[in-house]
Amino acid sequence: MLSLCKALQSVKSPHPGDEVSEGISEDTSTMYESGLTQLLSLLNDCDKVSDESHLAVAHAVITGAGHCGKHYWTSTVSRQIANDIISRLIDLTNSGSVQQLLAGGDKADGSRVLATVLLLIREKLTKEKWKEYPIHKHALVWCIKHLKHPNVSPYLDTFLPATLMMLDDYTDYHRILALGLASHIVCNVDSTELRWYNRADVIYQAIKPLLYGSAPNVSNAVHTCLLHLLPVLDAYHTDIPAKPNKSSEVFELLINSLHMESNLAAKKVYAFYVSKYIELLGIFCVRHMKLLLTVLISCIEDSYFPETSDTQRYALKSLATLITHAWPRIPSHKDSILKCLVRVVSDLCTSSTELPQDKGTLSQLSEVSQCFKLLQTACPEVEEHYKALMSDCEHAGLIHCLKCCFS
Incomplete structure (x- = not known):
């Protein structure tokens, strides 16, 4: 196994640098490809792995795992060779998969390999020097994600x-x-x-x-x-009133961030996760009802630019999720929700006599229709308002959205 260890050493760890840098020189890339090819050739010459060769196998795993991802020191060729190295190691150890190679199973003693891999990685990834060993770092990431x-x-x-x-x-x-x-x-x-x-x-x-x-x-x-x-x-007990917990703490911070954020990209991210936290909290989202409705209505009504259309769509989805999970409290807020939905239909439809043709606007109108329908389910009394709007208003977009409530 001495020649195998020498081959492993020929694949030098790249110089620590910016993880998102554009790449390395052609000569350095060629050196890595040559070292990996040498390692793969030696593995192909092996018939099986002996009980005493776990250290060599562990080094091969680290080398292959560190080069099989898309990093600044890898190329298309080196990534393919690294993947071939991992496949060859699976064959040599009689493993059926990467997880079996690492963790063991009926056909492989992988747990011993993984223990050796982690021991070698832990020696390098110390608090002071872990950035100097990017191959070991990404080998650890690779091991974790394959378990x-x-x-x-x-x-x-x-x-x-x-x-x-x-x-x-x-x-x-x-x-x-x-x-x-x-x-x-x-x-x-x-x-x-x-x-x-x-x-x-x-x-x-x-x-x-x-x-x-x-x-x-x-x-x-x-x-x-x-x-x-x-x-x-957080352990939820729906049969008793829940005390504020970490989910509630994070959700309050999220809606405050959404309310105060001016960066459009960040605002879109916050808006996307509001509905997911409402589903997580369930009925207990009513603790934040006043602020939450204020923020959602603001996001729905204040979408003046194309860049904010995603934020508006996520806010409409969050409003629908809120009505579904917090329906006992919706009657107290039905007027503000109804006004908001009517305004957004008016803003989305540039013409009052015909529906817009672009798919994005039609998708948002579909979200509005869903909100109208859920609001009617939570507050049956709004049906009279819907009928009045349909009889007194000739706005094509609004009539289109309200029709779904009577179909």
Whole structure:
């Protein structure tokens, strides 16, 4: 296995740099391709892996995993060779998949391989020097994402510290990378186990600062992760009044951010997640009813530019979700909701005598129609208002939206 180790050493770890840089020189790329080709050739010459060769296999796994993704040190050719290396390792270890190669199973002793891989990675990814070893870092990411329940739990003590270390970094790249790992861990570890030793709360406290003033792409990753994490932290009991919890805390912050945000890209991200948090909170979203309705109506009515049409559509979807889940409180707010829906139909239709033809506007009118229908279900008394509007008004768009309530 000495020649195999030499081949592994020929694939140098790239110089630490900007993870989103455009690429490396052609000579360096050729060097990586040559090293990977040499490694693949040696693996192809092997018939099987002996019990004493786990260290060499672990190095090969790290090398292949670190090069099979799209990174600044990889090329199309090197990624293909790296994937071939992983496939060859699966064959040599009699594994049926990457997960079996890592975690073991009926046909492979993968758990021993993964333990060696993690030991080698942990030596490099220290708090002071982890950025100097991007191949090891991405090999760890690759290992985590290829493990599913129940194979993630035994390695939490290695996975969580590395994830939290990247999450604490100042670059958006590492934050998004860490948030993706945190989501994967939460989805593939039992809720009870995540609550042991306050692990779930530690993850939440690490994510919480990113709720304030993050870039839109970071905010998107933050809320995706929190929607997986919050149900683990909050146990809902629908038969008794719920006390404010972390879901409620995050939701209040979200709607305040949506209300105050001036950046259109960030506003669109916040608006997209409002309906998902309403579904998560259920009837308990009524705790935020006054502010929530104010914010949603503002987003629906203040969409003057094409760039804000997505925000308006997400707000309409959130309004429909709110009416569905908080229907006992809707009668108290039916007048403001009805006025808002009539105004938005008037704004969307440039002509009062014919319907718009573009698909985007028709899609938004469909969302408005759904809101009219749900409002009628929650408040049967608005049916008289609908009939009055249809008889007294000749606006084609409004009549089109209201007809769905009587079909």
